[in-house]
Amino acid sequence: MLYDNGFEQLVNQPTRECNTLDLFLTNCPDLIPRVEIIPGLSDHNIPYCEINTSFRGKCQTQRQIPLYARADWDSLRAAAEDLSTELQVKKSSHSTDELWSTFKDKLLAAIKKFIPHKTARPQNNLPWITPNIRRLINKRDRKYRRMKKTGSAKLREEYKSLRRTIQRQIRRSYWSYLNSIFTEDSNTCQVNNKRSRKPFKRSYVLHGHTLETVSTVKYLGTTMSENATWDTHINTMVTKANKTLGFLRRNLKISSVSIKEKAYKAFVRPVLEYASSVWDPHTKKNTDKIEAVQRRAARFVLNRFHNTSSVSSMLSTLGWQSLKQRRKTARLGTLFKIHHGIVQCPVISSKLVPPPTRQRRKHNCQFKQITTRTLCRDGSFLPRTIKDWNSLPAVTVEAATVDTFVSRASAS
Template sequence: MFADDCLMYRTIHDTSDAAALQADLDNLQQWEQDWLMDFNPSKCEVITISNKRNCISFPYTIHNETLKKTDCAKYLGVHITSNLSWSTHVDKICKKANSTQAFLQRNIRSCPQKIKARCYTTLVRPLLEFSSAAWAPHHKSDINNLEFQRRAARFVMRDYHRTSSVLNMLSQLNWPTLQQRRDTSKLVMLYKSYYGLVDIPPRHLVLLSSRTRGHNLRFVIPRASILVYQHAFFPSTIRMWNALPASLVTAPSCEAFRGGLTNIIPSASLEFSCTFFFSAPRLLHGCDNTRPPRDTSHHKEEEEEEEEVCR
């Protein structure tokens, strides 16, 4: 057996932290022997995630082989870079989606409109939205690169006239922009996190003590000293959440919340940005989407400095 998609990380302040991470790797080697697994050092990588110019360098090893360092690593389908820029991931998924779209245009050109629309929403759009709540970009160039729907709408409607309105085509197809769908995905994930429908620690969700305006479930926006964290999942999504009406944030189920966002999301998208670092796999509750009782205790915000990630 082989252990795939295994990730180990630690915050590195000095060489003692790096040595502790190496000790964790040594313990991992003992674990693989106990469970009859095998780590291939040639397929393992080390990525340093930091905005520092001079990072601590340490030769991490597995089976006495030094692991190679990289600036970009793919983890669970998402390309993570050392500076947490999502441009690389956007370029790769756009290339894959473009190839799939070209395949559809060659093979189902004469099919009915309904079939072509279904093929796009089934085969192309999921490639552009997988885990989008975690990596949704904030750079305008990346956002524009992801908008495949204008070309797809012309293909579905079989209308390539230069004077035709693509916005009218999107309206007829009832396709919201991918940016709006990413914002919806982020808000739904925050809803699940707050109400305990997903295993994400709600330490960033601290209720505001002052309620002079807005609903009673407004959260404190985490303080961000760097641009990457300012556009991260919690700061950017909390801004949109705080602008939602009270009737929506207290929706009785996830389906009701998602449905209520249909007419709200265009005006609630105050921040078109999102980046988030997957520190470890998360487990979803194997139950329905009705809200279970939740713990009302809150944790203080923790700031991350530098991460050494071994995969």
């Protein structure tokens, strides 16, 4: 089938044991000078390919921008009325294509006549080409044309000197532009952990600029704090979820329960569960704050906003599991994947050791509980999830697949 469609498969060595699981298809094999297999982080090797290609940037072209503030709307309305009258007269004697051509041509002509336009110049300059460098480039081009026209040796030397000056300034401006990305006003910063008994304070320098020390920083969608808590992240996440739910209430004014339920599960609940295995709160204050969003969503879905209505019965009617239980299931699912090597995390895998033999076990896959000094550490992912894992029944822990484990863990 590949050869019938003009493709060629270039990976001819096994990538996992004796099987070739990775394919590289191309219809231009001459552009691929090198294909080899290199060792990976697990039992799955990595196909390494080199491709000879070049990037072709698309240059902007001049475009017309209408100036609606200076348009002659009265004349445009009159032209539209005349066009409507003309189409009414021609509709019985002309085809649909002819009427459409007449409508389009006359309307575009009226827009061009009664709405002024301005021409936008293309912006193709590199950001480090400053106006001063641009003036020097124009001066170099003029001197080059004069040199080619006259053949003067003096102009040739002046041209070469100017060309070297421009090259030096471009290099200097280029590196200055790169360094400006890492200034103190940028998002490059550091967070020190202040929960430690002996906080380790250190200043880091990147491209000659000392990184600013901040109390919170957003990384990969989560907000980390210097006190090692997730209060700031949860507050930001709940605010965003409430705004999204408010948007749905204002714009989704329908009575269909199923559609509103799908809207909640598609737009609001993913915000509340993004990376929940990492930040799952252990305090009642943060847990109730997150659950309050789902309780508001239940009122929205069932359209029951009276203060005497029972939200618990609404959740039971909808069959929604609490977000706390869903986060617990997500944590257990993540630990299951790490334990079985589906997700490679050597730092956590090295701490999943069996408990002492004298300890009573509920199943044969229990792990040694991690000793902690603070409640914050005890409520973090690994110590907390190991406790939940050890309390699971044996039939759940011995599940063969992730889906089976998640379904049993969710029901337990």
